[in-house]
Amino acid sequence: MTSAGRVDGEAGAPAGRVDGEAGVSRPASTARARVIGGTLSLFASELLTLFRRRRTWALLGALALIPILIAVAIRIAGDAPSGRGPAFxxxxxxxxxxxxxxxxxxxxPLFLPLTIGVVAGDTIAGEASHGTLRYLLIAPAGRIRLLAVKYAATAVFCAAATLTVVVVGTLIGWALFPVGPVTLLSGATVSVGEGLVRFLAIAAYVTVSMLGMSAIGLFLSTLTTVPVGAMxxxxxxxxxxxxxxxxxQLEWxxxxxxxxxxxGFADLLRQPPVWDSFADNALLQAGYLVVFGALAVSRMVTKDVLS
Known part of the structure; x- marks a missing residue:
């Protein structure tokens, strides 16, 4: 029997929705496409909002100052005494x-966690403090989908932050010092091109390293309406x-x-590169993502966004 909205299996019609008079079938794949399209649209909007904020660019600018200050200081003052200062x-x-x-x-150790903590801690708490969280969910964005989009945007910021440090450092180093083949920790020498690829791999390593902390920040952001507290x-x-x-004493x-x-990214500067730390790091961060992502979902689905 055919109704104005749905056709049952006995009529032999394809599964999905049917607009009564026109008889146009709308399969379940159309609904999935709409969900995917809506999620991508929400993600694009979130990225646009994130990178339109002056605070975001201020954070990236602060990270860019780190390699600039290091390069200028060494250019003016020369090398530090042997064995002193950070690696490399x-x-x-x-x-x-x-x-x-x-x-x-x-x-x-400090500056990346601070900047990423600001973005992660603001994900949900920032929307709640501005009174926009309820409207996002009425849109409807869906609570779990909104969490996923917020986390994905934070992950993009993690990549932007690490790339800022590496790219600005490479450019200022190229401008102020000689540049040539890269001598690795194992003593082997690779071309400038391969060295740059390894540096990008290090940026990817550090990006992965920050994903577990980002999941923690996301969860903490669901617990409060005060973004500064979560940050x-x-x-x-x-x-x-x-x-x-x-x-x-806490080695266990x-x-x-x-x-x-x-x-552990120094292992990527060996010949051949050692990927064990990368794999162990990715597995550990994935564990934190699963645990704190589940906690964030549990908190979010029960959160009263109307009060």
Missing amino acids: LGQITENGLFVGITAMVVAT AATAILAVVAQIMGALP LHPWLFTEYWL
């Missing part, structure tokens, strides 16, 4: 390409995890800390 600092005067990697070593808590947890990782806990592999 001594190679900068011989090869300016190492500015970006040195800046990454400096930025990863500060995310950054503080990153510092606490690193302090715990430095204590030998180290493999479970989301900061454990943050500086």
Whole structure:
């Protein structure tokens, strides 16, 4: 029997919706396409909103200052005494390409977590504090879909942040110092092109390293309507995890800390590159994403957005 909206299987018509008089079939794939299209549209809108904010560009600008300050300081003052300063600092005067990697070593423990914590902590709490969360859900964006889009936008910012450090460092190093084949930690020398590819791989490594912390920030953001609280808590947890990782008495806990592999990207500067740290890091961050993503979903689906 055929109705104005749906055709049952007995009539032998294809599954899906039918507009009564026109008899136009609308299969389930059309609904899926609409959901995907709506999600992509929401994601594009979120990215546009994120990168239109002056705060976002201020954060990226602050990260860009790190390699600039390192390069200018070394250019003016010369090399630091042997064995002092961050890793790769001594190679900068011989090869300016190492500015970006040195800046990454400096930025990863504190500055990257601070900037990414600001974005992650603002994901849901920022919308709630401005009173826009309820309208996003009425749109309808869907609570879980909104969470996924917010997290994906934060992941894009993670990539933008790490690329800012590496790219600006490479450019300022190229401008102020000699540039040539890259000498790896294993003693082998690779071309400038291969060296740049490895530096991009390091940026990808650090981006992955920040994904677990971003999931924590997303969860914390669902707990409050005060974005600053979620931002500060995310950054503080990153510092606490690193302090715990430095204590030998807590060695049993180290493999479970989301900061454990943050500086393991040096393995990508060996010949051949060692990918074990990359894989272990990705697995660890995925675990944090699953756990804190599930907590964020649990909190979000029960959150009262109308109060």
